[in-house]
Amino acid sequence: MPVADEVKSSWADEVEEITEDLPPPNEIYENGLKIATEYKRNEDNKKVKIVRTYKIERRVVSKSIALRKTWKKYGIAKDDKPGPNPATTVTSEEIFMQFITSREEQEKPDDDILEKLSSMTDKTVKCRTCGGGHWTLQCPYKDTGYIPTKPTTPAITEEKKPVSTQPEDKGKMKYVPPGLRDGANKRGETMGSHQRHRDDAAAIRISNLSESTQESDLEELVKPFGDYNKLFLAKDKSTGLCKGFAYIHFKSKQSAANAINALHGHGYDHLILGADWSKPQTHHT
Structure with a gap:
């Protein structure tokens, strides 16, 4: 009888038999x-x-x-x-991102501003309670141990004398027109003109401000130089961004002069500020 040919397996079957005896990973x-x-x-x-x-x-x-x-x-x-x-x-190496805003609000520029303000003369930064070379901010004596010999009160740069409604002689009751009372302009003046002249005399103009400047930033900038009556920051009506200049009306002319001397040429928000006296507005009649 003829011998049947043996069926030979392929090499793929042999590989499969070899791999089958390997235990699965665990x-x-x-x-x-x-x-x-x-x-x-x-x-x-x-x-x-x-x-x-x-x-x-x-x-x-x-x-x-x-x-x-x-x-x-x-x-x-x-x-x-x-x-x-x-x-x-x-997986690649870690990349650390540093987010920078338009104002670049970092601690280092703020520290530089504070250091420059602290290095100014006592006329620029002066406590209104003890007269020391620091900001008031509920003094008392700013943790320096300095105790003044005579407690001082906040300085009032300009005082308006009370207007007397009666003449010195109480026996004679006589009406005195407002235009002829003490402290009034004898030539007469319009309503509010006296206060406006005082504001214009102590008003300054700060220029070259950045577009991101806000009222709070401007207030912190001028606060060390003294009290002010009003503050105006010019803004664009459509975008709401700063137009680059502002007006500050101080209560005293000396405070305004100190602010001009300190802020003119002062670096702020990567720009050089300009400070000068504000020109009074001319009113046409």
Whole structure:
């Protein structure tokens, strides 16, 4: 009888038989460690057991990072376990970002301004309570240990004398017109003109301000030089940004002069400020 030819298996079947006897990889978690075991054959076709031990660390992260870790993966990484998979994810070096606003609000420029103001003369920064070279801000004596011999009160640069409604001789009751009373202009003046002249005399104009300047910034800038009656920051009606100049009406002319001497040529928000006396407005009749 003819002998049947033996059926020879292909090389693919032989490879499949070889790989079938390898145990599947497994992972064990115990005592804060992750133990991953994997089996494979080396170049000599010998079975090799590979054991990798990972230490599990718990880190405190921000809420945004913790929220991103709960996102579901997609694409070819849809079935991946938590964490980066080297087959589908490329992890590069960490890149630290520094966010810079339009005003570049950093501590260093603020410190430079404070240092420059503190190095000015006592006429520029002067406490109204004890007369020391610091800001008032509810003194008392600004934690320096300095106790003045005579407690002082906040200086009043200009005082308006009370208008007497009666003549010195109480026996003779005589009506005195407002235009002829003490402290009044004998030639007569319009309503509010006296106060307006006082404001214009102690008014200054600050120019070359940045577009991001606000009223609070301007107030902090002029606060060390004394009290002021009003402050006006020119803004564009459509954009609301600063138009580059502002007017400050101080209560005293000396405070206005100190502000001009200190702020003219002063660096503020990467610009050089200009300060000068405000020109009084001319009223046509």
